[in-house]
Amino acid sequence: MINTYLLCGGPSSEHDISLRSALNISKNLNKDKYKLKIVYVNKKGCFSKAFDFYETDDEFDLVKDCKDNLLESISDFLLDIKDLDKDKLMIIPCIHGTYGEDGTIQGFLDCLDVAYIGNGLLSSSVCMDKVTANDIFEKNKLSQARYLYAKKDSFDDNFIKKCVEYIKFPMIVKPSANGSSVGVNKAENIEDLKEYGKEALKYDEKILVEEAIRGQEVEIAVIGDINPKASRPGAYTTDHVFLDYDAKYFDKSTKEALPYEMDEDDEKRLKDFAIKCYKACDCEGFARVDIFYRDHDFFINEINTFPGFTPSSFFARLCEISFGLNFTEVLDLLIDEGFKRYKKGVLND
Template sequence: MNAPRQTLVVLFGGQSAEHDVSRVTASHVIRAADPSRYDIIAVGIDRDGSWKVSPAHEWRGEGGRDTGESLSVGGAEVEPSAVLRSHAGAVVMPLLHGPLGEDGTVQGLLELLDMPYVGSGVLASAVAMDKGVAKRLFAEAGLPQARSVTMHHDECSPRNLLVLWDDHATDLFVKPANMGSSVGVSRVSSPEELAVAVEAAARYDNWIVIEEAVRGREIEVAVLGNRNPRASLPGEITPSKDFYDYEDKYVDDAATLTVPARLTEAQTEEVRRLAVHAYGLLRCEGMARVDFFLEEDGRGFLINEINTIPGFTPISMYPKMWEASGLSYPALIDELVRLALERHTARRRSTDR
């Protein structure tokens, strides 16, 4: 039986520091989406925020062009809501990482236009993007996590930082509350470094998270679904150096990904349960990757963060964990599209309009 054809609008690029990562993801998703089912429209968002429709021959690699590993943003500039509206019936895949893409802003535009889209809605996207707010919700639900404080940049006086420093026993991690891909993240082991790290984080967000460095393994779980989400088998990241930084993630490709993670059956079940709990807590929909530290001989699993638009190349953790759990990359795309349509229909029924 032939399923009806579905138009997919793939949104990629974006204005965040994770622009390049998104271009790599988009090129893979477009190549993997079943051509007998999907008509693809690739819409790139340039670093300056302008929207451009990529001519099909560019992303298909026709005419001797090789799209390679990364789709470039090019083509005629368009007005965002006009181009989206011109594809009535399409499902939108926002493959945008970081602020102004993963944080609920683009999702808000899609809500206004009443279009189905892949992944979390406005609230979950915004809350998961803000590490400080997400931590407060995790704490309220009793989810175990590292000790942290979230401060506005204007509260980070040398004196306050010194008090903070004197108050703890380990190295600290400093991060912009709203960012991803380890951009602006530093590990510090002296008060002088702390002040420098705060300034580095403040380049990306006025809100800054300062937390204890955890000595533990990094375990991640892929979650998929709307009202009854399921969790994949967990995976493990072993950074090649001090911590899993931007270079390790995207440049050197040196970190080791182990899927499934070597855990006991009880640990596997526990981390999957925690992942689904956290996912529901932030009201995630569609997909998210939930990241943990495992402090062995200590507090056990500590939740670190939720990524509502995780890295999505075939060698990224999210698809790899589903592959190991029996769901192939193309089947995962089909499932995400189905979930987007399901959510859209359910929301229409539940909102009086």
């Protein structure tokens, strides 16, 4: 049996989505192969005591009391795993957004020299910070929207003028490091740009302003390290001006296209493009690559290094229609990839 610890919750704006993902993982993990323990992380970053999986349909049943002392709460987790065989220990850091996808939890787990699924510190932090990711895409000559960025102290009339001249309206205004489209808006004029820039700066110290690509956003699931595989594309259609938080998780009018049908040659080129973007950011294990598709051309939007695993999320479902794997088998594959990564790690040499 592999001792498996599922971390969920966390301090980001995606706390509740993390719980929903974790509940779905816990229900689908093969109990004959994995001895599952769950650790809830509250909005202050404190860890709960590890608890056994039990049947529930309410993700908020995963919310547990945590000690107020942050270091003491984490020490309880360390004591829980300290005597376990590291070759049979796997962490699933199911924490979306800040703390979970920005390299924070990955760096912590690297220091502990334990295996975990998904991307490491570098690729997580690079992809979480959209400005850094955009710079890397540009360096690798990967097609993307025109963009500019500013920190709080440089979001001024001069920056706004540059945006109007270089990007032109409409523009997408977003926090550089946040997830699930929280704090993201479409600016149609200078007043919008000023208002939405201030809103985005509530979520991060740096904002990104991008050209609004008029096209269909498609999602690709990518799995693997040296020779990654890309799934068929999936897409949402929505009445919202773009696929925002409400459209993704709550709006009943949002429709799914799984798979999203396109010209066979375009789909092949799309998969190749997704893998190039994945490799450019040094991703490993798995990720979801979001791409705009317009008139047979592709524009990278972003890479999500720990995509949603809720019942409605696309990642696992794309794997099923593309690779013939059910969710339990997808989790097996991601855990296998996590062990491969661990065994080649510096501390484990």
